[in-house]
Amino acid sequence: MQCDYFDAGVCRSCTLMGVEYDAQLAGKVAHAESLLSPWADAMWLPPMTSRPEAFRNKAKMVVGGTVDAPTLGILDGDRRGVDLRGCGVLAEGLRAALPPIAAFITLARLEPYDVPARRGELKNVLLTESPDGRLMLRFVLRSTESLARIRKHLPALLDALPQLAVVSVNLLPEHKAVLEGEVEVPLTADESLAMRLDDVVLHLRPGSFFQTNTDVAADLYHQARAWVDELAPASVWDLYCGVGGFALHVAGPGRRVLGIETSAPAVESARLSAAEAGLADVAFEVGDATAVGGADAPDAVIVNPPRRGLGPELCATLEASSVGAVVYSSCNAVSLARDLAAMPSLRPRRIRVFDMFPQTEHYEVMVLLERVS
Incomplete structure (x- = not known):
């Protein structure tokens, strides 16, 4: 590859x-x-x-850049955002969903978290795809400050990504190198993603482990x-x-x-x-x-x-x-x-x-x- x-x-x-x-x-x-x-x-x-290639069913993207030009990917040696939306090991459905998610970050004015300055709100975007192409999206935030704006603009995101089945906000107030915190705020009626594997259906909730x-x-x-x-x-x-x-x-x-x-x-x-x-x-x-x-x-x-x-x-x-x-x-x-x-x-x-x-x-x-x- x-x-x-x-x-x-x-x-x-x-x-x-x-x-x-x-x-x-x-x-x-x-x-x-x-x-x-x-x-x-x-x-x-x-x-x-x-x-x-295209085998990963989950994308764990660190958010960097600015509100108007967010990056979704990793941080470089200076702790600045590096955009990896075209990552080839991600499933095609995940890659296709990342540009609309980036646009939503701008629409909802979700300020990316600046690690060196310890300023900002949106730390990570966690996205999982089921075998039938449905998606679970989690915004990892520093606080609830932008929660109302996310709720206000969520219909636009659901229109742009009709395959979104589960959306939630995860709260990570601490400044530490972890992906998520302990508090989850559901934003959709469905709170679990159905993972159908032949004759078995597994229900994946935010934060649950799946291969x-x-x-x-x-x-x-x-x-x-x-x-x-x-x-x-x-x-x-x-x-x-x-x-x-x-x-x-x-x-x-x-x-x-x-x-x-x-x-x-x-x-x-x-x-x-x-x-x-x-x-x-x-x-x-x-x-x-x-x-x-x-x-x-x-x-x-x-x-x-x-x-x-x-x-x-x-x-x-x-x-x-x-x-x-x-x-x-x-x-x-x-x-x-x-x-x-x-x-x-x-x-x-x-x-x-x-x-x-x-x-x-x-x-x-x-x-x-x-x-x-």
Whole structure:
């Protein structure tokens, strides 16, 4: 893939830009194989590939420039805005929506936040696209000062972008390097974006986690479903379940599924999806993933932790439990290898790399572990 921004040196976020895709993929597989070499008897399945461009379903754009000439992209070394509206890894629907959003910033007089001066209101624009082309838009603001103007001019934006399903304002009053704050103000009747993946519909609320690459996320869910169906467990727990992607995909007749997640809004979304699908044996709870274990431990567990991995406590809990199998989906093979070493009774049987993030060194890897006596 060729990128004018990368060639000009204005954005180097895609560290593998210009490297042939096959070489990128081979490097990721080699990296995973090196880290997971202590489990040499595991079967490696062929890597799951991605489109090398236009694969990202979300745009996290820092707002810079001025009210009359806003930039949507990143900040340079001097903390000034660099416009990246033509970024080639963004889905086409996202790129097409960015110019009308920039025009709305001018119309509603949303002053971009000046990081060096600590002045201004609009910090970030967060945009997500569903598989059917619907959009969720979030304006990250310093305060509610411009909220009335956004509401006043919102009809014009909805006319310009009829695919907008969810619009909200997120409040981030602090001066710190994060994308969003804790307070969300809905501006549309719909507060969740429906993400349809074949026979499963996930409801994504503002701030909820969903994989960056929709096609590869579907591949992840399908692989987990295939492995779980093969094992045929009567009970499954999905830890770090988010909006319920894995839990809803592995649900089936006679199988009890429980998803556990710390985010209450994500759990609410997952419950809505389960109810719409009529899945009476699927439940979701707000709680700590380390609660698994004891006499009520399930037959199988799915884990999809953040980059830091499961950590010593949960690894020890799983190791000491009666759980017979674990499907581990990881975005960091370094922490994955550390966690696997901490659970010697759960032996990796199959491993597969999923290229969730083309043009970068990052990837997902999924491992099927089964308990050995």
